[in-house]
Amino acid sequence: MNLVTARDYAWIRTSPLFRHAMESGYTLTLIWGRTPREVLSAMDAEPRGTGEGTAGLIEADDAHRAEVDYDYGDESYVAGAFSAPGENGDWTLVLGFDGGLGIAGECVEILSQGGRVVAHSTNGGKPIHLFHWFEDGELRTTFEGPSSRDGNTPDELVPLLREVGFPLTPEGEHDESAPDVDRKAAVLALAEILTGIRVTESLLQDATYELGLVPEQPAEEWTGVVIDITDAHGERLYREWTYEEIASASDRVRADANAPVVTGYNEPLAMDRSEHETGE
Structure with missing residues (x-):
């Protein structure tokens, strides 16, 4: 495979589509070996027909927002999915302008059984940029900042992270002497290396999406x-x-x-009776 770096994704900074994704919050997920219909079904998405390009996806999502009276506390959204050729065959690309919620972790683990899932997202507003790599049902590597990684194999991608341009030492620590990089562009380059799919503006804009309404996820008990x-x-x-x-x-x-509030004060000493009577 040819060398892929953040420079190959410089287009995202002049793209109206990607600007919309960054401002709205998005999740882009790539799933190997599953059809779009299988993926949407695993997400419990209600079928909503098809949409032509990202314009059709955005139109369907906007229509849903109107249906819920623009209640931004409602976290349901319309996702779009289509097939794309990549490493070892066809992959399904799922795009949702979901505020960066992403596909539920348990669902992704199931979808990655016997295969691979790669996802990246931004929550919009004050952005949190996340990356996830699942392999055969387990979360292998996840990070927001590349020098602070988590997962079952947090250091496995360090050589690739350095290859796409992240300023890391060979040990995976932040390298202050290395030039900085467009981190979102570098994440897209990393996703391409792991999937064999080069995401371009035309790929997203020209695809026919299978649409599905993804319901709100039940709140998880926190520990x-x-x-x-x-x-x-x-x-x-x-x-x-x-x-x-x-x-x-x-x-x-x-x-x-x-707790009750107790207010105390010092009473003045009682005047001597004789002083009171004589006025002295």
Whole structure:
């Protein structure tokens, strides 16, 4: 395969389509060995016919937003899927202007059984850019910043990350001496290496999408909160709290807030009776 780098995806910075994706929030997912209909069915998506190009996908999603009276608390959305040739055969490309929600993790694990799933997303607004690589039912590598990776094999992609232009040392740490890179373009280049699919503006604009209305995902029970931030200099802040710790702290704050307020003051000393009577 020819060398692929972030420079091959410079088009995203002049593309009205990609600007819409970045502002709205999007998820682009590539699934090997599954048809568009199989993928939409696994997502529990209600069939909504077909749409011609991204214009048809956006029109269908806008119509759905109108149906729910533009309730932005409603996280359902219209996804579009089509087949594209890539490494080892046909892949399904799924695009959704979903605010970066992505396909539910359990669903992706199932879709990647015996194959591969690669996804990247942006949540719009104050963007969080995520990348996920699933292989045979397991999350192999995921990251927001390339120097802070997670998954079952977080370091396996380090050589490829460096190849597409991410400023990393051979050990996968942030390399301050390396030139910076357009990280979104580099992520698209990484996805191409893993799938064999070069995503272009024309590929997305000219495809016929099978459409499906993806329902809201039920809220997952949470067991804790993790803050994991790496700054531009590679300095990492990692803090973790369990549900029990947070609940206990909340109970203490609530108890303090509901405690009765006692206000005290010093009464003036009673005047001596004789002083009161004589006025002295």
